[in-house]
Amino acid sequence: MRVEVDRITSLLTAIYDGEAWHGPSTQEILTGITPEMAVFRPSPAVHNIAELAVHLTNWRIFVLEKLTDSVSFDIILNSEADWSVINELTDDKWQEILDNLQETQEELVETLGRISSHKLNDQVPGRRYNYYTLLHGMLHHEAYHSGQMAHLKKMLV
8 A cells, every 4th residue: 555655755756856736846946046046045034045955854854764763863943953054155065955955855755665655644753643744744844945945046036
């Protein structure tokens, strides 16, 4: 039984580098973003594109850890692991951020390919919700922050 896991994987793929129904995919949004553009911050209270990309990567790692039943791995909200502050970037560092996002995409697709839909009903270690909620939350998180990146990009071009 993999029907629901396959649906989740399909949605994740569409949001990241496919044809997302809500607009451009994350990859499409990030195409053409330079390091200078990635650190653009229209106001001190706004996260920039680089921070959003790292934030997505960090929470993807959280999901991967939980999918492999890690009890101890956690991200404390509003910590450095949740939100990094990035005010300047080199070409190499920006490429590393993009590569990490891509690598976690590949790891998620691979990991989801190994689990059955039965696992979706199991409680996530250390949490009060199940894997179904975790994975759908991740999809919403991806779409939400991709939208923020799209908005920031529109401010730049």
